[in-house]
Amino acid sequence: MSVNGETSSITGFDASDHQPAFIFTPSAIEGAPERPAKRRRVGRTSAPDPTKHAQAFRFERLLNGLEDTECVGLREELFKRHWAKTEERIQSILGESNEDTLTKVTSFVQDVAPTEGSGIVPTGFIVTGPNIASQGLLFEQLSERLKTEVNGPVVTLRSGDAANLKAALKQLIRDATNQRAVNEDEGEGFFERDGRKLLNYDLEILHGFVKLHGSKRAIVAFQDSEAFDPGLLGDLIALFSSWMNRIPFVLLFGIATSIDLFRERLPRAATKCLFGAQFDVEQTSSVFESVFLKVIAGSEAPLRLGPALVSSLIERQHNHVQSIQAFISALKYAYMCHFYANPLSVLSDNERDSKSLLKLLQSEHLEAIRMLPSFIKLVENSVEKHEVTLARGLLEDDKVLLREVEKALDSATQRVITILRTMHVLSSAATGPVEKIDLYVRAFKGSLSDSDTVRAVLDSIKRMAPDALIAFIGRITKAVENGSPELDLEGWLGEETEFLKEITDIQGEVTSLVEEAVETGKPVRSQYAIHSQGLRTTVIAQKVQLSYEKSTLSKQDIKYTALIDRMSNLLKEYFTFEHPQDLFLNEVWLYDSLSPYKEVFTPGSRLAIEQSLSAPYHYLPGCKDTGDAFSSSKPATAILYQMYLESGSLINVSDIWTAFFSIVGGEESEGYDERTALMLFYRGLADLKLLGMVKPSRKKVDHLAKSVWKGL
């Protein structure tokens, strides 16, 4: 499933596949000295130079090609700068997330004491969860760490390296012995013994190496243990166990499923030789959340993803892949699309002030701004507010527009931060655990105020006793004071005035009420609390009971109820803010297009092939939709495909040929003669075979077996 594998399989599929014969075209021009390619170490030099490739790729001029080169350059630079920073943040989070595991495994490897003579190999089982993509990073970090902290060779084996026992051992020995630069005087003595050159899969070599360097451990890590052939693993383990008295092996297994499942697959003789500890890697979902909060929601994110894109990303995480890597590439692609295709993205340069940014703008940019949905919203709003001159100015006068743009740019950061702060306050006010990503989606959809979380918070206030309310307000003040490191928010106690003053005010009043109550000895309750109690206690005499309770409300109770109402209204107001996607120029810092993501990251390869074969007229210019499935205007392959769909699981070649010829051939003038038709027939069948749809059947002569059905 590696990316490399995919590209190579595509490159193997080229036009020459259809040529009847291979035509040799000497690429070297005459006169060039005929030299055989160097056998060794050509891999590095012959690989295409990535920097050169990047140079060839340039951002296009947008705005119908009228965009300034300066702006083009700026967009490219912005993309590079912003992405580099974002990536750095992601990497540091990923590094930290594995830190705990790394430390634990390292100390396990250092401390574990193999029992003498028992043949038991000390083993660490690293349970990573089914996210195979992240195993690579973890094991890379692990081997780096172990190499620096443990005296001894560290080798990571992957299932791809180890087709059989011999190959695995060769790889193991080569990797281990390459880990130390060979001293001149030491030589590579361990490759032979008693003047006998050892076979390159002989663990004797490793033994010699370990002795020579005085290694304390020889660590062998199996990155994707499940993908190894269990028999092979069993052989390897038995072998290691047999060598334990000479080589201090320590094994590490990366396990995607569970230890029990893994153990059951191993031969019993092998499991007897393993004993060790289990290490759990931090779950993808929690890493995912912290990455998300930092680089998409965080206050320093240069580009934010909109709610539609985020929900679709999250859904894919849930439904298909659970991998941070996939998420990171989607994020990077979003950055690329934004800066590549949006001419207004130049405005998101946070290193220049808005004045100098405005100077960059050409009249085409302004035209583009006037096309934005958020501009339309702005004009509509000003018309609604009866500011007709402003609306007209925005539409007609560039100066007015520029002034408005400047205002929007200056206030953008502040507005986003306000939203983030609200989110933070909400999540610390909520009693239960909060889905922070969900909160983000709702906030940027502008529907935070009627989300479940807000409703739950408001409900809970109503039933709160005074003490709980005081604690609740304390929590909010604390949140304001401390800010949120997750979101890169600093405390904003100094700035917030209205809201904070109000709630501290309420807090003070509640406290004094409580003090009074302590003196009088009567507890203070709100009307709502009493109300719900009354309802609960009596069912039949509901009405009577309720009015009775109400009339007994003490003065304090009424006062407290009023305070609660005030608090509730205050919060409701606080959690309500303008829809971020209505903010003027939000398109500069908010990216929310779904279709590029869908097209690139969720291809329907099989679907596409089936579509193009059954409806080629959507793709080919010379082909018309005649409504007839067997129209002779379709390409031969498409006609054959249609017949293929209608036949059973065994296809008689002679029958299908007759049917085919009756469509494309014929006496009419446009029909093909038999020779041409046969050629087309063969080619069509070859195409179907290439697509894996038919293969020769062993059940019956002259029949083809159908192996693929449509729509699966």
Added chain:
Amino acid sequence: MASLFSLPNELVLNSLRSSFPCRDQQIRSLATLLSIRGAPPRNIVLHGLEATGKSAITKALLEALSSGPTNTTANGDSEEEHAEDNLRHAIVKSAECITGRHLLEQTVGAVASAVGWREGVRRCDSLSQLVVELGRLFEGWTSDRTDGAKQRFVLVFDGIDNQREAPPTLLPALARLGEVIPNLTSVFIVTAPRPNFLHFPGVPHIHFPPYTKAEILQILSLTDPSPKLPEGAKDTKDVWIRFGSAVWDSLAKHSGRDILSIRSVCLRLWPRFIAPVLEGTHSASQFSRLLLANRSLFQNDGVLVPSIVADTPTNPTPLPSSLQHGKYRGIGAQLPYYSRLLLVAAYLASFNPPRTDQVHFMKAAAAKRRKKGGGTALPKGRPGVTKHRKISRKLLGPQAFVLERMLAIFHAIEEDADLRAKAGRGRERTAGAADIQMAIATLATLRLLVKVGAANAGDTLDAGSKYRVAVGWEVVRGVARSVGVEAEDYLAE
């Protein structure tokens, strides 16, 4: 005059016998055959089941014979005459030899270092080269002996019957080494020899029979358990033996009865067994009470499965029931939604016969199925055929299926899952999506789906590739429920 024949030193034998009890006869026969003035044959075969002491005893005996004092012999011969006798040995473990060629190289290497060969050794990649090379080594060795002294070399092939990539002529050729090279005895340690497997008549065989209960207990008494009882070493040993006997009766009687397994089980259970004594709630003298208190230890077959992870205080060895229960909860919860659904589809494809697919997965049949609850409506085509097959499909294990069939089943149950799981998940186009193919490939990598047939026949995702599901019913039911599917509804029988 030195006698031609003399038995090995009793002292040596006695010390061996005390460290390997119950192997008296085997030690004696082997010593007689191997000792330098004994009755050396060219080949010896040692055979017996796992962990019956074959390797350990051979090694210990050879070490004793080749270094031990040969100067006082059993029949009191004078010292000087035998002083120059020289017995050397080399042991080649087949378990450590990766190929047949490796075995030959190892043999030459081991012999060279045993005879103290100083010059270079040539490569050795065929049996005939082995013979030449060994001949050269032994010639060098025998050339510098003193007159009258006897020389003998013992070459042990441990586990030769399990040699990987062995050429077919290996065993007969090795058995004939002694014909070509004088003074060489080859010892073959095997598990269960076929008659005449060396193609060489008259080879002495020594059998190492499995131990009986009494013997096991005697060997077990050599081990010192830890921690010790407060009452002292003697009481500890007493309790240990009785404990060993109890373990044998309850657990090892039916499985894991070789000395190594039972020893490790005993050592593992011991600390928990005597915990009440150490805590002071029971006394060691009341063994039966102690046994009663620890009843649960002996009813738990789980300990027979060697655990590969250390028990931590927070995570004690789970009892079998909880083991069954919590086993795969992890994997079910961790896999993405569609992977789980695919796993269920794979299970159904593996355990449902293809001819019932129409009943279970056709849309028209859906309503009928729900009413009847399960696939009882099998086509009554040929009653004779179905009647004969009485074995439940589940017992037959998972059958192979082609990928295309699993995909079809997947799409059938996907609709149901979406109908039932009203989590508000928007329906997504999954037909022909690359993400589904990726999920299949991932499941195959994790070996939750196992590819059937040759490893590199056809691509992983080729429609014709055959697979088998590798998880059991318990797991699948849990996984299916987590995606809102009742797997029973679709299962035949």
